[in-house]
Amino acid sequence: MTSASLQGLRVLVTRPADRAETLCRLLASHGAEVVHLPMQAIEPVRQSAAAARALQQGRDALAWIFTSVNAVRYARRLDAGVWPTCIAVGPATAAALAQAGITDVRLPADRHDSEGVLALPELAEVQGRSVLIITGEGGREAIQGGLVARGAQVVRVEVYRRVFLPHAPETLARALAGIDAAIVTNGEALQQLIERAPADLRNPLRAVQLVVPSQRVVEQALELGFTRIPLVPEQITDTGYLHRLERWWATMRRMTNDR
Template structure:
């Protein structure tokens, strides 16, 4: 991943899957900065993203992370937070001959790469982080459920939801599946139904904190503040 990130200007399009993808890519790029930088540089100085490639983001939270890093995404769906929404943009139907780098975590869906390749692009990956199941004792979590302390769960990716489902095991599964759930894509809502959640998942408008809070309010029959 780091070798490809060092050659960003060779690409026509950088496609960031998530906020984590932006943050971890920038962290890797910052490792190549000279050690003798002036001490009085601003703390929020944008570093690491050249002007040459166009940028695409999945979701508004990812777009905001890119803006904070000093670049406004060239391609961002007005609606939707998934691969399909991005691929529906007319500009991304004309990518023949483009060299595309998808910045993501290890593994995940192949929809973006497969579709862009079918449209004539050359696609590579920079996998800059890995999702893992937390090394935590699920019994303490299960105990909090049974004490009535957990009323809702948020999951910002399918992997997060699946990992939580696996982590609680058979002992805590009934508690999890009876809990209200907020996700950030229709695809995750489908996964929730397949896993056996008793209530339909509430789909947030995006993966940002405010959108998740608004969706949580809707879960409990309250209207988000305008």
């Protein structure tokens, strides 16, 4: 299904290549001019054997908490067995668990972030219980800290890592020229984007409308000098990003027509 709801919008997508194709096609099908500039590639951790052992030893845990789609994908490569109750931080992660054949999945009802996970009733009474957090290198530790404070025995299992991709200055300049909005799906990519942008394009970049996955990245963007308050989709899915951009772009069009 196609529409012109994003006609005239030039939008940058910084997702890694293996997760960007569907989102880019979706935006383009609604009229956007999409520029894909991945800032990162996703790879297995170097110590994958140790991660596999941790998963094997964690089968009796109260729950496994997955912080991203990549956490599910890379954990499944390491362990194809039966998993205990799994908790997904958001709908896309829950969908990845379903695709991996996991049926016992919990998902926060309202907030799809660390605070939402910690509010789940399954994690209210965890004194002395084992909980695995399956994530990537360098991820947030808010969930771990919250569970430790409740007395849980937390094992953090890092199954993937982000590798920053080098881009020539002219490649960055072409990608950033004339963009109206940018979808940036983690704080590290945002930091790299602003640091690597050519000096004469940094202020124009700070003026574009960002769409980001969490309030934490909103705060990071403002600290980096972005002048528009970034938008956060109601659902952190491809469709969620599309709908949030559609609402913003419709507002921008109305404002332009009213002048």
